[in-house]
Amino acid sequence: xxxxxxxxxxxxxxxxxxxxxxxxxxxxxxxxxxxxxxxxxxxxxxxxxxxxxxxxxxxxxxxxxxxxxxxxxxxxxxxxxxxxxxxxxxxxxxxxxxxxxxxxxxxxxxxxxxxxxxxxxxxxxxxxxxxxxxxxxxxxxxxxxxxxxxxxxxxxxxxxxxxxxxxxxxxxxxxxxxxxxxxxxxxxxxxxxxxxxxxxxxxxxxxxxxxxxxxxxxxxxxxxxxxxxxxxxxxxxxxxxxxxxxxxxxxxxxxxxxxxxxxxxxxxxxxxxxxxxxxxxxxxxxxxxxxxxxxxxxxxxxxxxxxxxxxxxxxxxxxxxxxxxxxxxxxxxxxxxxxxxxxxxxxxxxxxxxxxxxxxxxxxxxxxxxxxxxxxxxxxxxxxxxxxxxxxxxxxxxxxxx
Numbered sequence: 001x002x003x004x005x006x007x008x009x010x011x012x013x014x015x016x017x018x019x020x021x022x023x024x025x026x027x028x029x030x031x032x033x034x035x036x037x038x039x040x041x042x043x044x045x046x047x048x049x050x051x052x053x054x055x056x057x058x059x060x061x062x063x064x065x066x067x068x069x070x071x072x073x074x075x076x077x078x079x080x081x082x083x084x085x086x087x088x089x090x091x092x093x094x095x096x097x098x099x100x101x102x103x104x105x106x107x108x109x110x111x112x113x114x115x116x117x118x119x120x121x122x123x124x125x126x127x128x129x130x131x132x133x134x135x136x137x138x139x140x141x142x143x144x145x146x147x148x149x150x151x152x153x154x155x156x157x158x159x160x161x162x163x164x165x166x167x168x169x170x171x172x173x174x175x176x177x178x179x180x181x182x183x184x185x186x187x188x189x190x191x192x193x194x195x196x197x198x199x200x201x202x203x204x205x206x207x208x209x210x211x212x213x214x215x216x217x218x219x220x221x222x223x224x225x226x227x228x229x230x231x232x233x234x235x236x237x238x239x240x241x242x243x244x245x246x247x248x249x250x251x252x253x254x255x256x257x258x259x260x261x262x263x264x265x266x267x268x269x270x271x272x273x274x275x276x277x278x279x280x281x282x283x284x285x286x287x288x289x290x291x292x293x294x295x296x297x298x299x300x301x302x303x304x305x306x307x308x309x310x311x312x313x314x315x316x317x318x319x320x321x322x323x324x325x326x327x328x329x330x331x332x333x334x335x336x337x338x339x340x341x342x343x344x345x346x347x348x349x350x351x352x353x354x355x356x357x358x359x360x361x362x363x364x365x366x367x368x369x370x371x372x373x374x375x376x377x378x379x380x381x382x383x384x385x386x387x388x389x390x391x392x393x394x395x396x397x398x399x400x401x402x
Contacts, residue, residue, distance in 0.1 A: 013224060018061045023037065028055045035121060041129050047121055059240055061110060065103050072099065186289065197300045234264055252381045252397045253361070255304045259395045262297050264388040266290060290389055291317065298395075305398040309382075312392065326378070326398065328371030343367040343375050356384045358393060365401055375400040 032051030039047065054084040298306045305322040309315070319331045323394045327334065327341075333342065344347065345366020352364040362382045367375045381397045 010108055017063065020059065023149060025055050025059050028058075028118070031118060031121075035125055038125060043124075043128065046122075050117070051121075058110055060115060062107065065107065069100070069103065091142060092140075186293065190293060192222070193297065193300070201302075240359070249363075249379075249381070252304060252379075252399055254382050255301065256361070256383045256395060256397045259298055259301060259306055259397070260385055263294055263385045263390050263393070264394065266294055266297070266374070266388060266390070293381055294318075307396040307398065309353075309394040309396060311356075311394060317393075323398075326400065327368055327376065341369045343369050349380075352380070352382055353394065356382060360384065360386075 012040050018362060028051060030053075032047060035051070037045045072282070089249045097302060230305070285366070295308065298308060298318060299320045301320060302322065305326050306318075306320045307316060308318040310317055317336050321331060322333055323329055323334045343366075345364065348364045350368050352362040355362045363379070364382070365377065365379050368378050370376050377400070378398050379401045383395050385391055
């Protein structure tokens with residue numbers, strides 16, 4: 001065999017190898033890679049493995065057959081060179097043709113098997129694609145259902161918020177009505193107390209007139225009473241007098257106890273507030289209303305000069321009208337200038353207030369300035385309100401020092 005024939009043989013081998021790689025191995029690999037990009041990972045890995053294994057087996061088989069064919073061709077060429085002179089039997093050539101035909105038949109069978117596998121893989125890919133489309137449709141249906149549920153829940157929340165606002169408005173309106181009714185009730189209670197006190201006073205005066213006694217007379221009303229007596233000596237005079245200078249300490253203690261009981265029993269709007277921020281505005285207004293009611297109750301006490309003092313505010317809050325008979329001052333002036341009217345005994349006043357932290361009652365004597373400018377000695381009995389809405393406030397009973 002000449003060198004040209006050997007080169008042609010090698011070139012033919014390389015051409016066949018390139019043709020196998022180009023028309024068999026490369027398309028199979030591309031189809032396998034495309035399958036892996038479409039299918040899920042676990043299915044793609046199986047198909048990729050099968051494709052690579054099939055491509056490797058087919059390529060190795062073709063290369064092996066080509067190698068054998070090349071060896072057989074080389075042997076045949078060598079025998080032909082050695083036995084050039086001898087006639088080549090026709091049978092040998094016939095045997096080589098049969099071997100090549102058989103190898104081509106085997107290669108065709110393997111190609112058919114790989115084509116069948118590829119067809120099956122394509123069918124599986126189509127099935128997976130359909131399943132993927134169905135899953136996408138199902139997912140879209142679930143998303144639409146979720147959006148519908150969200151809209152429904154949002155509508156329900158808006159309806160509940162609207163109902164809540166209506167309920168809150170209704171509660172506010174009812175609270176305002178209750179407050180108005182409470183104020184009306186308190187006004188009626190104060191009116192009833194006033195009427196009871198007036199009725200009690202009239203009955204007491206009538207009893208004294210029936211017994212032939214004269215009602216107590218105020219020192220500030222003596223000139224007027226004298227004029228009335230001059231005009232009509234037989235007509236009794238209705239006058240609610242002030243405290244007598246001869247009032248005893250026992251009477252002052254009884255008066256103090258009665259005033260403290262009145263303060264303890266008093267209830268009103270203030271106790272509704274507590275610590276709630278909803279009734280915080282009601283607390284301040286309720287305290288002022290309760291203080292007014294207490295002052296009205298203490299104002300009806302005519303037997304002694306009564307004062308109400310707040311230690312927390314360090315301020316005199318109230319004095320009844322008996323201050324006119326004792327010192328000549330109006331209640332408003334006395335409350336406003338109380339500390340300036342103490343001539344002697346400011347220190348005793350502070351000490352008496354301090355003793356109330358450890359005892360229920362405290363007594364002191366000091367000098368107050370009257371409206372006429374004179375200095376009048378006064379005794380005072382102080383007591384703390386132990387319970388109720390005016391807890392820790394101080395009630396004092398003033399009476400002249402005999």
